[in-house]
Amino acid sequence: MDILIWITSAIALSWFMAYSRASLSSYTLAFAVLMLLGTFFSVISFVGWVVFALVALPLNVTNFRKQYITSPLLALYKGIMPEMSRTEQEAINAGTTWFDADLFRGAPDWQKLHNFPQPRLSAEEQAFLDGPVEEVCAMIDDWHTTHERADLSPEIWQYLKDNKFFAMIIKKKYGGLEFCAYAQSRVLQKLTGASSVLSSTVGVPNSLGPGELLQHYGTKEQQDYYLPRLVKGEEIPCFALTSPEAGSDAGAIPDFGVVCKGEFEGKEVLGMRLTWDKRYITLAPVATVLGLAFKLQDPDGLLGDEEDLGITCALIPTDLDGVITGRRHFPLNVPFQNGPTQGKDVFVPLDFIIGGPKMAGQGWRMLVECLSVGRAITLPSTSAGGIKSLAMATGAYSRIRRQFKLPIGKMEGIEEALGRIGGNAYLMDAVTTMSTGAIDLGEKPSVISAIAKYHLTEKMRACVTDSMDIHGGKGICMGPNNYLARGYQGAPVAITVEGANILTRNMIIYGQGAIRCHPYVLAELQAAGNKDSKQALDDFDHALFGHVGFAVSNIFRSLWFSLSGSRLLKTPYQDETRRYYQLMTRFSSNLAMLSDVAMLTLGGDLKRRERVSARLGDMLSYLYLASATLKRFNDEGRRAEDLPLMQWAVEDCLYNIQQAMDALLTNFPNKIVGKALRVLVLPLGCWLTKPSDKRDHQVARLLQTPGDARSRLGEGQYLTREDSNLMGQLEQTLDDIVACEPIFEKVCRAVGTKLPFYRLNEVAEQGLACGAINETEAELLRRAEAGRKAAIDVDDFDPADLVADKSLLTGEDKNQPHAA
Ligand SMILES: Cc1cc2nc3c(=O)[nH]c(=O)nc-3n(C[C@H](O)[C@H](O)[C@H](O)COP(=O)(O)OP(=O)(O)OC[C@H]3O[C@@H](n4cnc5c(N)ncnc54)[C@H](O)[C@@H]3O)c2cc1C
Numbered sequence: 119m120d121i122l123i124w125i126t127s128a129i130a131l132s133w134f135m136a137y138s139r140a141s142l143s144s145y146t147l148a149f150a151v152l153m154l155l156g157t158f159f160s161v162i163s164f165v166g167w168v169v170f171a172l173v174a175l176p177l178n179v180t181n182f183r184k185q186y187i188t189s190p191l192l193a194l195y196k197g198i199m200p201e202m203s204r205t206e207q208e209a210i211n212a213g214t215t216w217f218d219a220d221l222f223r224g225a226p227d228w229q230k231l232h233n234f235p236q237p238r239l240s241a242e243e244q245a246f247l248d249g250p251v252e253e254v255c256a257m258i259d260d261w262h263t264t265h266e267r268a269d270l271s272p273e274i275w276q277y278l279k280d281n282k283f284f285a286m287i288i289k290k291k292y293g294g295l296e297f298c299a300y301a302q303s304r305v306l307q308k309l310t311g312a313s314s315v316l317s318s319t320v321g322v323p324n325s326l327g328p329g330e331l332l333q334h335y336g337t338k339e340q341q342d343y344y345l346p347r348l349v350k351g352e353e354i355p356c357f358a359l360t361s362p363e364a365g366s367d368a369g370a371i372p373d374f375g376v377v378c379k380g381e382f383e384g385k386e387v388l389g390m391r392l393t394w395d396k397r398y399i400t401l402a403p404v405a406t407v408l409g410l411a412f413k414l415q416d417p418d419g420l421l422g423d424e425e426d427l428g429i430t431c432a433l434i435p436t437d438l439d440g441v442i443t444g445r446r447h448f449p450l451n452v453p454f455q456n457g458p459t460q461g462k463d464v465f466v467p468l469d470f471i472i473g474g475p476k477m478a479g480q481g482w483r484m485l486v487e488c489l490s491v492g493r494a495i496t497l498p499s500t501s502a503g504g505i506k507s508l509a510m511a512t513g514a515y516s517r518i519r520r521q522f523k524l525p526i527g528k529m530e531g532i533e534e535a536l537g538r539i540g541g542n543a544y545l546m547d548a549v550t551t552m553s554t555g556a557i558d559l560g561e562k563p564s565v566i567s568a569i570a571k572y573h574l575t576e577k578m579r580a581c582v583t584d585s586m587d588i589h590g591g592k593g594i595c596m597g598p599n600n601y602l603a604r605g606y607q608g609a610p611v612a613i614t615v616e617g618a619n620i621l622t623r624n625m626i627i628y629g630q631g632a633i634r635c636h637p638y639v640l641a642e643l644q645a646a647g648n649k650d651s652k653q654a655l656d657d658f659d660h661a662l663f664g665h666v667g668f669a670v671s672n673i674f675r676s677l678w679f680s681l682s683g684s685r686l687l688k689t690p691y692q693d694e695t696r697r698y699y700q701l702m703t704r705f706s707s708n709l710a711m712l713s714d715v716a717m718l719t720l721g722g723d724l725k726r727r728e729r730v731s732a733r734l735g736d737m738l739s740y741l742y743l744a745s746a747t748l749k750r751f752n753d754e755g756r757r758a759e760d761l762p763l764m765q766w767a768v769e770d771c772l773y774n775i776q777q778a779m780d781a782l783l784t785n786f787p788n789k790i791v792g793k794a795l796r797v798l799v800l801p802l803g804c805w806l807t808k809p810s811d812k813r814d815h816q817v818a819r820l821l822q823t824p825g826d827a828r829s830r831l832g833e834g835q836y837l838t839r840e841d842s843n844l845m846g847q848l849e850q851t852l853d854d855i856v857a858c859e860p861i862f863e864k865v866c867r868a869v870g871t872k873l874p875f876y877r878l879n880e881v882a883e884q885g886l887a888c889g890a891i892n893e894t895e896a897e898l899l900r901r902a903e904a905g906r907k908a909a910i911d912v913d914d915f916d917p918a919d920l921v922a923d924k925s926l927l928t929g930e931d932k933n934q935p936h937a938a
Pocket of ligand 1: 359617625
């Protein structure tokens with residue numbers, strides 16, 4: 119055997135073992151066999167065996183390895199890794215990982231993804247959507263709600279209470295609806311298409327708040343008292359965490375309670391004296407029970423040795439003396455109930471703590487656990503629902519509205535924006551379905567919920583802007599006929615709440631993902647924090663060597679995928695999706711490798727290098743969004759007519775992964791490492807492009823053409839064709855316009871001139887007069903004209919109607935100097 123052959127075999131063996139993630143012992147054994155072969159063919163000498171023994175023995179003799187390799191490395195690790203605060207620790211421990219971990223680890227199993235069951239609605243949940251949800255959508259008048267009343271009408275409030283809209287998460291044994299997460303999502307999607315005030319008002323009591331907290335942590339007495347009352351709407355809940363001094367850094371709330379004795383309802387009891395100043399609290403102005411987060415102190419040791427017990431959650435009736443609620447904020451002209459609350463020295467018994475006195479100090483854990491579920495439902499669903507409805511409306515409007523004698527939707531610039539709206543609507547629905555499906559499988563997907571919250575609210579904001587641009591002045595002039603402007607105005611609300619988006623992208627997604635989804639990092643951190651030094655060394659040794667093998671494997675895999683273009687990877691389907699699966703596996707390996715290099719080179723500093731964290735988080739996020747899209751396509755029967763939507767969405771995700779990787783490497787803190795990594799993962803540079811013009815064109819056509827794929831895109835939204843529903847009317851007009859286009863052409867041919875496509879009622883009379891069309895066709899033209907006019911019309915007002923302070927009109931101006 120020639121030495122060159124042996125070296126080539128050694129490289130190939132190393133490559134194969136690394137690629138297939140072989141264990142250290144298998145690797146050593148395989149190499150020993152190769153050494154034997156080399157000895158047999160006189161290629162390996164005694165010196166070669168000495169070198170092999172010097173490397174292999176220390177690594178494989180466990181006690182030696184632990185004492186001389188692992189132990190010093192553990193000491194070094196402890197020195198560079200910053201200590202985790204209790205709140206960070208609790209945030210990391212909250213929730214579970216799911217397919218996000220597979221994507222993070224570099225070798226996702228696509229069949230596993232497709233085997234997750236597709237979430238389904240029960241007959242009862244479907245009936246609720248078709249009954250009360252449909253009805254309340256028909257009842258609401260969004261202009262009246264947002265402009266004239268600045269609140270839901272009393273009838274709607276009562277309807278919501280009577281039909282248990284606030285009790286979707288409450289168990290049946292308390293009288294609640296106990297809907298699955300997927301059903302809650304579908305309800306919120308539909309409501310938001312009719313009114314975002316409606317969906318916010320329903321969303322909040324079903325999300326993080328008293329109902330959720332009581333079910334998980336409440337005492338039996340608290341559950342038996344409050345839950346049936348919440349179901350019937352006898353109690354309106356809110357949850358107050360944010361204060362003027364603590365927004366994003368919610369763990370730093372200055373609101374406090376002091377354990378003390380006091381009098382409550384005529385008896386002396388052990389309780390706490392609470393002082394708080396909260397703001398931005400949804401439903402606070404109308405709430406009857408306040409879920410309050412504060413820091414509990416026990417200076418007199420009445421509960422034990424600990425003086426600072428930490429964040430605690432209690433239920434405070436708002437009619438208690440000293441509780442101030444009622445004033446309102448005015449969130450971007452989307453006037454759902456939201457406002458401040460204060461209290462000073464309000465005394466309540468310790469039994470008011472959710473879960474009783476034993477849960478004192480457990481508030482942060484409770485909140486982050488519940489948020490890991492709720493964050494995947496409310497805002498992603500309202501964002502997806504809003505964009506589904508807008509995709510339908512914008513598609514219809516683009517076909518109805520003509521300029522330069524063409525439907526505006528035929529113009530390439532409009533097609534580009536329509537492509538984004540349609541592709542993202544398909545993706546957003548896929549993501550809410552898959553994420554709520556995970557919750558219904560029993561997961562508390564904290565990383566996925568952050569991904570869904572950030573990306574769907576961002577996509578919603580971008581698509582609403584696109585939709586506004588397509589509508590031109592029709593989107594801008596407000597009034598009862600404007601179905602867009604409130605969504606546009608209110609978009610930043612979703613961006614800001616439940617973890618403001620800049621923070622969520624830069625800290626939360628990857629911060630939690632890296633620790634929770636990585637197969638070894640959490641184990642290493644836990645080992646380093648273990649006070650039992652023997653156990654710490656054992657655990658660290660196991661995690662560290664697993665980690666090294668994992669990292670080496672990902673380097674080899676990344677290099678191999680770059681060299682082979684990942685074209686040799688097996689995929690579950692051999693159709694148009696084949697390349698997508700291959701590229702996603704490749705990017706997943708790249709993510710795993712880049713993560714390890716970032717952690718190794720930056721150590722604890724990675725926490726402060728937010729933009730490194732954000733870009734790695736983007737890679738993970740887009741892998742998840744693309745996976746959800748592929749799953750949806752598969753679950754819905756891989757239909758050819760849905761291909762443009764699926765392809766647009768996946769291609770956009772792949773492009774964004776590449777861009778995130780490119781930006782990461784360009785800005786990598788260590789320039790030499792950044793350049794070396796580029797050779798490994800992007801050796802040919804950035805070659806993926808945004809979805810093509812052809813793809814935009816296909817999606818734009820689909821949005822403007824009635825058909826199965828279009829209907830599936832809007833499925834579940836409030837599109838009923840009734841007078842009070844602008845979206846339903848647009849659907850009807852789209853059908854009418856499409857149906858009357860050939861009739862219109864017939865009349866033009868008959869009269870020998872190209873008529874303008876308006877005053878279709880007059881076209882109808884001309885067609886009848888020259889005998890080109892019959893009465894049914896004429897009627898269709900008349901109906902299309904009425905719908906067309908309604909679709910392009912905007913509201914105008916008596917000037918006095920727009921003056922909010924009517925005293926200015928009568929000369930009783932309260933602000934004379936200002937007015938002058
Ligand atoms: C309409 C509305 C309804 C709400 N409802 C409730 C409710 O019912 N209950 C409740 O308790 N709270 C509620 N909130 C509060 C909401 O959760 C907070 O507004 C949010 O947490 C952000 O706090 P802040 O507005 O003070 O922004 P700040 O914390 O001041 O943040 C300002 C900016 O800095 C960014 N930022 C902060 N820290 C970092 C970081 N480390 N890295 C990068 N960027 C960072 C943020 O992303 C944001 O862009 C509501 C808020 C609004 C506006």
